Every structure is written in C-alpha cells, then in structure tokens.
Amino acid sequence: MESYIKELEKLRVENEKLKSILHEKDNNSINSAEEKYQTLFVELKDVLYESTPEGKLVDINPSGIELFGYDSKEDIMKINIADDLYFNPLERDKLIEKIEKDGFVKDYEIRIKGKKGNEIIVLETSFMIKNNDGKVVGYRGIIRDVTETKKQEKLLRKYNEELAELNEQLKLSEGELKKVNEEKDKFFSIIAHDLKSPFNALLNLSEFLVEDLSDLSMDEIRSFSKEINKSAQSVYDLLLNLLQWAQIKTGRINKTQEKIELSKLVRDTLIFLENIASKKSIKIINNADDLSLIVGDRTMISSVLQNLISNSIKFTKRNGNIFINSEEKDDKIIVHIKDTGIGISKENLNKLFKLDEHVTTIGTANESGTGLGLILCKELLEKNNGKIWVESIEGLGTTFSFSLEKA
CATH class of the missing domain: 3.30.450.20 (PAS domain)
Incomplete structure (x- = not known):
C-alpha cells in the first residue's frame, strides 16, 4: 500500500x-x-x-x-x-x-x-x-x-476623354479635308472647262485680226474687238472667282466687322454695273432703306451684291427691271434683289449654291457664266453670319434674298 x-x-x-x-x-x-x-x-x-x-x-x-x-x-x-x-x-x-x-x-x-x-x-x-x-x-x-x-484615375479619365475628343476632331478634320479636296478638284475642273471657251475665242479672234486685219472693215474690227473684250472679261471673272474661293478655303481672306449703311453700299456697287445694265436698257431701282445699318465686311458684302446684281442683269431681257429692297426682321436685315428676267426652272433651283451640282445658263444677250458666283456668295455670307436663298418662277423672274446681322 x-x-x-x-x-x-x-x-x-x-x-x-x-x-x-x-x-x-x-x-x-x-x-x-x-x-x-x-x-x-x-x-x-x-x-x-x-x-x-x-x-x-x-x-x-x-x-x-x-x-x-x-x-x-x-x-x-x-x-x-x-x-x-x-x-x-x-x-x-x-x-x-x-x-x-x-x-x-x-x-x-x-x-x-x-x-x-x-x-x-x-x-x-x-x-x-x-x-x-x-x-x-x-x-x-x-x-x-x-x-x-x-487622383491618377481621374486624371487618366480626363486624358482618355481628351484623347477621344481629339480623335473625333481628327476624324472631322479628315472629313473636312476630304471635302475641301473634293471641292477643290470640282472647282478646278469647272474653271478649266469654262476657261477653255473664252481662251479659244481670244486666240481665234486675235489670230483672225492679226492675219486678216487689212481685209476687214472698221465695223468688223469693232465687232471682233467687242468679242475679244467679252472673252477677256469672262476670263477675268473666272480668275477673280478662283482667287476669292482660294482665299476663303485657305482662311487667308481678311474679314473686318463694321457698321455699314446698306443703301450707300448698294449705290457704290451700282456705279460699276449701271453701264452694263444700260447696254440692255435695264432699269435698276434701289429701294434699300437709307436707315438700314448692317454688320459685316464691306468688301465681302459688296462682292455679294455685285455678283447677284450682275446675275440679274445677265438673265433679264432688254427693257427689264431690277428692284433692290430691304426689310428688318428681328435682329436681321433682309435684302431682296428681284428681276423681271427669264427665271429658273424648279430642277435647277435645287442645284444652286452646290458645287457638285454645276449649273450654267447662257444670258439673254449670250453672256457666259459658270454658276460659281452664287457659290461664292453663299460662302461670303456665311463668313458674315448670313444666309442666302432664292425664289423663282420660270419665265417671270427671280428674287435672290440674303440676311445679315442688324447693327
């Protein structure tokens, strides 16, 4: 135990x-x-x-x-x-x-x-x-x-958004560049085609004068000289249109915004056109309001008036009339240039102001034209925050209207 x-x-x-x-x-x-x-x-x-x-x-x-x-x-x-x-x-x-x-x-x-x-x-x-x-x-x-x-994520998102925006701008720029190139090709094609006729006339008529001057009467020499002058004027107009178009498309055209008295600008423009109108006995009535003040580039708007009034003279028969009127609408001044000319068909109305829809019509005195003047008018008015439109009845006449900002 x-x-x-x-x-x-x-x-x-x-x-x-x-x-x-x-x-x-x-x-x-x-x-x-x-x-x-x-x-x-x-x-x-x-x-x-x-x-x-x-x-x-x-x-x-x-x-x-x-x-x-x-x-x-x-x-x-x-x-x-x-x-x-x-x-x-x-x-x-x-x-x-x-x-x-x-x-x-x-x-x-x-x-x-x-x-x-x-x-x-x-x-x-x-x-x-x-x-x-x-x-x-x-x-x-x-x-x-x-x-x-x-912070880095936020910055990265910002950079991604900016990159996406730049890509979109690049796509737009590529699209615009393609459009400008297409317009340039079309414009040069029209110019080249339309220069051919007046140059041919200049060459043929001047050659005829050089070779056969001694055999011609004074009336014949005068007639040939008029045709040469008409062809030279056509060439000059075409080159002027080409220069203006190139300045607009390359951004090298200088624009100055100023207050302009519309009636006086019309009167100044008519000084260069009344002689052409008088040859066809066409009366131009300037009813533009003396008190109307517009805002824009004087040279550009004068070019628009000259193109549109020249157009009316070209397509108005002898003893016809051209009326220039203006009206105020909200913050705009509307200018109307109405003629009693041959008018424009419905088919051609839809083609105006479009470079890819080239429309040319011979004037009532066989004046030549390219249709490029109206395209330039549209470009110049858009540069001045304006718009252009047209109404016409074939056989009765045409009214071109455009708007500009009121001063």
Whole structure:
C-alpha cells in the first residue's frame, strides 16, 4: 500500500511539472503572437483602428495618426469620429448601418476629412465586435489611403476623354479635308472647262485680226474687238472667282466687322454695273432703306451684291427691271434683289449654291457664266453670319434674298 501511495505521489509531481511546462509554452505562444500583432500594428502602412458604437476611438495605429494629420495618439483619441473625420456625419451612419446589416464591409469607399480639412479618399474593410450576449460593443477595421490612386484615375479619365475628343476632331478634320479636296478638284475642273471657251475665242479672234486685219472693215474690227473684250472679261471673272474661293478655303481672306449703311453700299456697287445694265436698257431701282445699318465686311458684302446684281442683269431681257429692297426682321436685315428676267426652272433651283451640282445658263444677250458666283456668295455670307436663298418662277423672274446681322 505504501509503495502504491509513493507511485501516486510521483505521478502527481510529474503532472505538475508537465502542467508547468505547458503553461509556459502557452504563455510564450501568447506573448509571441502579441509581439507579432504589436509589430504589425505599429509598422503597417494601412490604418488599423478600433472604435465604440458612439464614435470614439479605442485604439489606432501610428499610420492612422499620420494619415489624418494629428500630432499624437492622445490628440486623435479625443476626436468624435462622425464630426471630426467625416465631411458629412450622416455618412458614418450609412457605414455603420451597412456593417450591422451585413456583418462587415469590404473596400467601402469613403471621403475622410483630415485635421486641416483636406480630403482623403479611403477604402475601409471593417466588422462588428460583439460581447457574449451578442450586443455590438465596437467596430474594428483596416483603412487604406487611395487618394493618390483616385487622383491618377481621374486624371487618366480626363486624358482618355481628351484623347477621344481629339480623335473625333481628327476624324472631322479628315472629313473636312476630304471635302475641301473634293471641292477643290470640282472647282478646278469647272474653271478649266469654262476657261477653255473664252481662251479659244481670244486666240481665234486675235489670230483672225492679226492675219486678216487689212481685209476687214472698221465695223468688223469693232465687232471682233467687242468679242475679244467679252472673252477677256469672262476670263477675268473666272480668275477673280478662283482667287476669292482660294482665299476663303485657305482662311487667308481678311474679314473686318463694321457698321455699314446698306443703301450707300448698294449705290457704290451700282456705279460699276449701271453701264452694263444700260447696254440692255435695264432699269435698276434701289429701294434699300437709307436707315438700314448692317454688320459685316464691306468688301465681302459688296462682292455679294455685285455678283447677284450682275446675275440679274445677265438673265433679264432688254427693257427689264431690277428692284433692290430691304426689310428688318428681328435682329436681321433682309435684302431682296428681284428681276423681271427669264427665271429658273424648279430642277435647277435645287442645284444652286452646290458645287457638285454645276449649273450654267447662257444670258439673254449670250453672256457666259459658270454658276460659281452664287457659290461664292453663299460662302461670303456665311463668313458674315448670313444666309442666302432664292425664289423663282420660270419665265417671270427671280428674287435672290440674303440676311445679315442688324447693327
């Protein structure tokens, strides 16, 4: 019996030694885990925190103190999270509501307010802390600063938008360049075609005069000279149209905005045209309002008037009339140039002002034309914020109208 008791005592001693060893190991493990946690807590670049339901901090690591701009842990521990770290305190209520609904949040984006009022954009991952009764007693989480990342993303979006806009502009520019090239080819084609006739006339008539001058009467010489002059005038008009078109398309035409007295501009333009009209006994009546003031480039608008009035003279028979009227409409001055000429067919009306729908008609005295003058009128008026349109009844006459800004 005594040996049995000694054996039990020996087992008890060994058991105590074993318990002591195990307890020491547990403490070492706990201490080791605690040390690792503290190291992580201190050295982690992200913010680690614990807070109460009421919005007071229980603990926060050095990264949080630095990120939010506080001087010390004691300083930041005094704050109220909702009031001091949120631009809108209701945002914290939304976050807490989501945590309590789902049990946690992951990478929840929040705008945080630094101590100096600066904006800090963060992603928060956090969860609830409950006691043994299941009551929420706090929140614990990790916060990552993504302010710089968000700035870069915003900048990248801006650059992408600008790049997309530049691409669109490039596409438009390519389209416009293609259109201009097509218009240029068409314009040169028309010019080349229409220059051929007057140049042929100049060459043939001048050659005839050189070779047979001694055999011609004065009336014949005068007749040939008139035809040469007419051909030379046609060539000049074509070259003038070409020059104006080139200036418009290359942007080298200088535009000066000024107040212009419409009636006087019409009178000045008619000085160059009345002689041509008188040869066909055409009467031009200028009813443009003396008080009408327009805004635009004097040279361009004079060119428009000259082209349109010349057009009316060309397609009006002898003893016809041309009326020039104006009216005010809202903030515009409308000018009407009406003739009693041959008019324009419905088919050709739709082709006017279009370079790809070339329309040429011989005048009532066999005057030649290219149809380019009307296209130039449209371009020049658009340069001055104006518009042009036409109404015509074949056999009765035509009215060209254009609008310009009122001074």
